[in-house]
Amino acid sequence: xxxxxxxxxxxxxxxxxxxxxxxxxxxxxxxxxxxxxxxxxxxxxxxxxxxxxxxxxxxxxxxxxxxxxxxxxxxxxxxxxxxxxxxxxxxxxxxxxxxxxxxxxxxxxxxxxxxxxxxxxxxxxxxxxxxxxxxxxxxxxxxxxxxxxxxxxxxxxxxxxxxxxxxxxxxxxxxxxxxxxxxxxxxxxxxxxxxxxxxxxxxxxxxxxxxxxxxxxxxxxxxxxxxxxxxxxxxxxxxxxxxxxxxxxxxxxxxxxxxxxxxxxxxxxxxxxxxxxxxxxxxxxxxxxxxxxxxxxxxxxxxxxxxxxxxxxxxxxxxxxxxxxxxxxxxxxxxxxxxxxxxxxxxxxxxxxxxxxxxxxxxxxxxxxxxxxxxxxxxxxxxxxxxxxxxxxxxxxxxxxxxxxxxxxxxxxxxxxxxxxxxxxxxxxxxxxxxxxxxxxxxxxxxxxxxxxxxxxxxxxxxxxxxxxxxxxxxxxxxxxxxx
Ligand code: ATP
Ligand code: MG
Numbered sequence: 001x002x003x004x005x006x007x008x009x010x011x012x013x014x015x016x017x018x019x020x021x022x023x024x025x026x027x028x029x030x031x032x033x034x035x036x037x038x039x040x041x042x043x044x045x046x047x048x049x050x051x052x053x054x055x056x057x058x059x060x061x062x063x064x065x066x067x068x069x070x071x072x073x074x075x076x077x078x079x080x081x082x083x084x085x086x087x088x089x090x091x092x093x094x095x096x097x098x099x100x101x102x103x104x105x106x107x108x109x110x111x112x113x114x115x116x117x118x119x120x121x122x123x124x125x126x127x128x129x130x131x132x133x134x135x136x137x138x139x140x141x142x143x144x145x146x147x148x149x150x151x152x153x154x155x156x157x158x159x160x161x162x163x164x165x166x167x168x169x170x171x172x173x174x175x176x177x178x179x180x181x182x183x184x185x186x187x188x189x190x191x192x193x194x195x196x197x198x199x200x201x202x203x204x205x206x207x208x209x210x211x212x213x214x215x216x217x218x219x220x221x222x223x224x225x226x227x228x229x230x231x232x233x234x235x236x237x238x239x240x241x242x243x244x245x246x247x248x249x250x251x252x253x254x255x256x257x258x259x260x261x262x263x264x265x266x267x268x269x270x271x272x273x274x275x276x277x278x279x280x281x282x283x284x285x286x287x288x289x290x291x292x293x294x295x296x297x298x299x300x301x302x303x304x305x306x307x308x309x310x311x312x313x314x315x316x317x318x319x320x321x322x323x324x325x326x327x328x329x330x331x332x333x334x335x336x337x338x339x340x341x342x343x344x345x346x347x348x349x350x351x352x353x354x355x356x357x358x359x360x361x362x363x364x365x366x367x368x369x370x371x372x373x374x375x376x377x378x379x380x381x382x383x384x385x386x387x388x389x390x391x392x393x394x395x396x397x398x399x400x401x402x403x404x405x406x407x408x409x410x411x412x413x414x415x416x417x418x419x420x421x422x423x424x425x426x427x428x429x430x431x432x433x434x435x436x437x438x439x440x441x442x443x444x445x446x447x448x449x450x451x452x453x454x455x456x457x458x459x460x461x462x463x464x465x466x467x468x469x470x471x472x473x474x475x476x477x478x479x480x481x482x483x484x
Contacts (some may be wrong), residue, residue, distance in 0.1 A: 009192070009196065010189055010192045010193050010196060013188055013189075013192040013288070014186070014188040014189035014192060015185065016188070017187070017189075018181045018184050018185035018188065019181075020184070021181045021183075021184030021185070022177055022180075022181040024183065024210060025173075025176060025177040025180045026177050028177065029172075029173035029174075029177055032173070033166065033169060033173060036166065036169060037162075037166055040162045040165065040166070041136070041162065044123055044136055044157050044162060045124055045136060047082070047157065048122050048124065048136060048137070048138050048155050048156075048157055049119055049120070049121070049124075049138065050078070051078060051085070051087070051155045052113075052119055052138060052140050052142075052153055052155055053118075054078060054141075055078065055087065055089075055141070055153050055155070056115075056142040056153070058074045058075065058078075059142040059143065059144055059145075059153075060142075060143065060144070061145060062144055062145055062148060063144065063145045064144065064145075064146065064149065064455050065091050065097060065144070065149055065151065068089060068097045068098055068151070069097055069098070072097075072098045073091060075087055075089065075100070076100065078099075080216050080230060081098040082157070083161055084135075084157055084158040084159075084160055085100075085155070085156075086099075086100060086101040086135065086137075086154075086155070086156040086157070086158070087099070087100050087101075087153075087154070087155055088101075088104070088107065088153075088154040088155075088156075089151050089153055089154075090151065090152040090154070091149075091151060091152075091153070092149065092151070100442070103130050103163070104129050104130060104156075105129060105130035106162070107154065110123075110125040110127070110137060110138070110154075111123070111139070112139045112141055112152055113138075113141065114139035114140075114141055115140070115141040115142060115143045115150055117140075119138050119140045123138050123139075123140070123425055124136055124137070124138050125137055125138070129155055129156075130159065133158045133159070133160060134158070134159045135156040135157055135158040136156065136157050136159070137154065137155065137156035137157075138154075138155055138156075139152060139153065139154045139155075140152075140153050141153070148374050157419070162448060164398055174323045182191075188471065193307075195224075195290045198222075198223055198224050199227075200229065201222070202218060202223060202227070202231065202270075205218050205219060206218065206234075209238065211245070213240065214238065214242040214245055215242060216238075217235045217238060218231045218234055218235055218238075218313075219231075220232055220235065224421045227464075232398055233477045236306055247414070247458075250414075251252070251415055251416070253417035254415065254431075255416070257303070257416075258300065258416055258430065258431070259297070259300070262293040262296050262297050262300075263293075263297075265293050266290055266294075266307060266381055268284070269286055269289060269290065270290070270426065273285065273286045280408070285432075296430070299430060300430045300432065303430060303436060304432070304433040306439070307415065307432065307436060307439055308438060310436075310439035310440070310443055311439070312441070314361075315443055316358070317357045317443060317444070318357050318358070318359070319355050319356060319357055320355070320356070320357070320358055321353055321354075321355055322353060322354055322355070322356055322358055322361060322393065323353055324350045324351065324352050324353060324354055324386030325348065325350035325351060325352075325386065327358075327361065327362070327365070327446025328348050328350045328365070328384045328385075328386060328395070329348055329350075330362075330371060331362060331365050331366060332346040332348055332384060333367075334366070335369055335370075335373065338373055339373060339382070342373055342376070342378065343378040343379060344371075344376045344378070344380050344381070344382060345380075345381045346371060346384060347381070347382070347383050347384065348384045348385070349382050349383065349384075349385045350385055350386035350395075351386060351387070351388065352386055352387070352388035352393050353393075353467075354392075354393045354395070354464045354467070355464070355467040356405060356444055356464060357444070360443065360444070361438045361440075363436065363440065364436070364437045364441065364448075364462060365395060365397065365439040365462070366462045367433040367434065367436060367437050368397040368437060368462075369382065369384070369397055370433065371433060371434070372397050372398075372399035372401075372458070372460075373399075375399060375401040375402060375458065376399040376400060376401050377400065377401055380398065380399065380400045380401065381399075381400070382398070382399045383396070383397070383398040383399070384397055385398070387393075391463065391465070391466065391467075392432070392446065392463050392464050392465045392466045393463075393464050393466070394461045394462065394463050394464075395461070395462040395464070396459055396460065396461040397459070397460050398457050398458065398459040398460075398463070399458055400456075400457055400458075401455075401458060402454065402455060403420060403452045403454045403455050403456045403457070403458050404450070404452040404453075404454075404458060405453075405454055405455050406453070407420075409450060409452065412434050413434045413435055413438040413448070413451060414435065414461060415431065415432055415435040416430070416431040416432065417431055417433075417434075417435075418431040422445065434448075437460075437462070441462055441463075441464075444464055444465075445465050446462060446463050446464045447463050447464055448460065448461065448462055448463070449461045450461065
């Protein structure tokens with residue numbers, strides 16, 4: 001068995017949440033890290049410049065170079081106050097007077113700020129110490145108390161302290177990103193699951209809709225707004241299916257019912273005839289009567305077959321251009337005898353051409369005329385007309401008579417529907433005539449309309465769409481305007 005792989009929407013959205021959270025946290029973390037790094041550096045710089053000021057101050061209080069060497073405690077104090085701080089004092093001739101850090105290698109070659117100037121950030125530079133340690137450094141001259149001698153001050157602050165702090169911060173950011181993403185994925189998963197619960201509810205409802213419960217519908221009001229259009233469309237589809245399903249069940253019930261009557265008639269008549277010996281005339285009468293039933297059955301089966309084929313659109317239409325007046329005249333001639341017997345007249349008022357399959361066209365109009373003949377009272381006139389209008393051409397069959405009550409009108413075109421079984425005459429009527437008319441009109445892309453009221457004219461109208469690709473069939477709309 002072929003199994004289809006499905007991806008979980010919930011899991012996918014959860015992962016997406018995690019990805020977005022990772023990117024966001026990583027972005028924010030990087031920004032904060034950078035800003036902390038630059039803040040720490042500028043803080044260090046200010047401290048370095050401050051140390052220059054402080055040392056200059058101590059130098060002013062020192063009377064000679066020798067005093068620095070003899071009593072360096074104040075400078076030791078300054079250096080001790082801060083880890084990573086390097087202080088070097090050199091005499092003008094390059095002799096080192098004080099240093100708290102011996103492993104510094106070559107001294108920085110930074111420009112030295114004169115004693116009468118205050119070093120600023122521009123005087124700061126970078127100095128790589130022996131142990132590959134990097135440091136920010138600044139150098140300036142400082143005058144002694146006697147103001148004759150000057151001492152070069154070099155102050156440096158190694159990066160190690162700052163780096164350690166930033167390293168710890170970076171680790172925290174990594175941890176925050178990781179756990180944040182994990183939490184986002186988890187919450188995302190829970191929230192999406194909650195949100196999709198509505199879908200599960202809908203699926204459950206849909207599962208309960210079966211052939212036996214086709215009248216059930218999905219609850220649109222309880223569904224989230226985004227799904228309501230989908231549900232409405234689904235319910236509409238169910239409505240259509242339900243209607244077709246009902247029509248289909250009705251159809252088979254009607255079919256069985258309509259087949260039973262002629263078969264029962266045949267059976268009963270045959271049984272009665274066989275119950276005792278009969279004369280030849282009796283047998284002939286029976287066979288003639290049976291033949292009528294056979295014909296009715298055959299007609300019904302043929303009609304059913306026609307409808308089934310039309311339903312599946314297996315019909316290849318042999319469309320031809322037909323002259324409406326000529327066609328209606330032909331039909332009127334065909335019914336002449338029957339009309340005369342019924343003392344009914346057929347009147348034609350037709351013009352125009354249409355494109356249709358001639359056999360189907362005749363069949364549709366024949367069905368309408370056959371109905372009209374059945375319901376027109378003696379002396380009545382059946383009007384056959386053809387009228388071209390904007391939309392197409394309408395072939396109408398109108399007859400006076402009992403008319404049709406409004407409640408029957410929507411059902412007339414249903415298969416087997418008859419307004420009044422007794423009147424339709426059980427032997428000749430199958431109730432399929434108008435259903436066939438409708439199928440034929442659908443095959444032609446047209447439609448059938450009916451207008452009637454009790455004891456009024458009944459008019460059936462077949463509307464065939466306009467034939468557009470034959471310029472000679474119809475004058476262009478503006479032609480007659482120009483003629484005016
Ligand atoms: P069939 O045409 O298969 O022999 P039928 O004529 O009874 O049977 P339809 O042609 O489908 O079936 O017509 C359905 C019903 O519509 C008829 O039984 C009749 O009650 C009603 N009907 C049709 N045409 C007219 C009409 N011109 N005047 C009044 N009622 C009509
Ligand atoms: Mg009929």
